[in-house]
Amino acid sequence: MKPVVAIVCDTSQQGPHVYHQVGDKYIQALVRCADVTPVLIPALEDPIAAADIFAIADGILFTGGYSNIQRHHYGESAAPDGEHEDPRRDKNTLALVGEVLKAGVPMLGICRGLQELNVALGGTLYPRVHEIEGRMDHREDKNAPVEVQYGHAHSVSTTEGGLLARVTGESQFMVNTVHGQAIRDLAPGLSVEALADDETIEAVSVDGAKAFALAVQWHPEWKAWEDAPSTKIFNAFGNAVREHKTNRTL
């Protein structure tokens, strides 16, 4: 049996109903480049216990998502009306991060997932990084075709000797960019794994983690099999998940 990777869903309101959902590109990247079986975890009001998730999953993927983390989680006053938020996802993922690290379950965070890792461990975000002097606009052009939205947009430079540099074998490579928020204060216990030219933190790892614990601000899941660094990130995550499955005692 292949190892299982759990993905906590986004929620969205469709008419009178709440739906739980995960983008297909995350599922495809896990299947094709990590060789694991993805399972979707609904973002319940009363979150499923971490132990119950770990009983069925050998790794956790924290995906990207169009919603923004509610600002009170990182000490800011509420966002203006109309902000796209997903409090249910916040409640589920922010609590799960600490449990994942405590249990030594391998994790990969992508975009919102990186932001969740940072906020869960006590870091803060820029709610609109493009409004900060000297920073680039890291958002996609929503009117462009999706291939352009998720096409290479800027380079990142990896930290020498760091996890991401070892996984990709690269000191610099091109990434896409689809985010309006970004790390402001790095949480204690995280290390920078890559920076953009404007100093935006693009990847982090967890110091002294018991298992693979990497998060990136860009979207390696987008056609991961066509982009060498993306393939390597998912390969490395898959290998860590396989190792955890082999060694776990529960």
Ligand SMILES: N[C@@H](CCC(=O)NCCCC(=O)O)C(=O)O
């Ligand atoms: N909303 C946050 C997070 C950005 C993010 O995760 N974007 C992903 C978009 C949808 C997807 O590709 O899954 C921000 O804007 O910083």
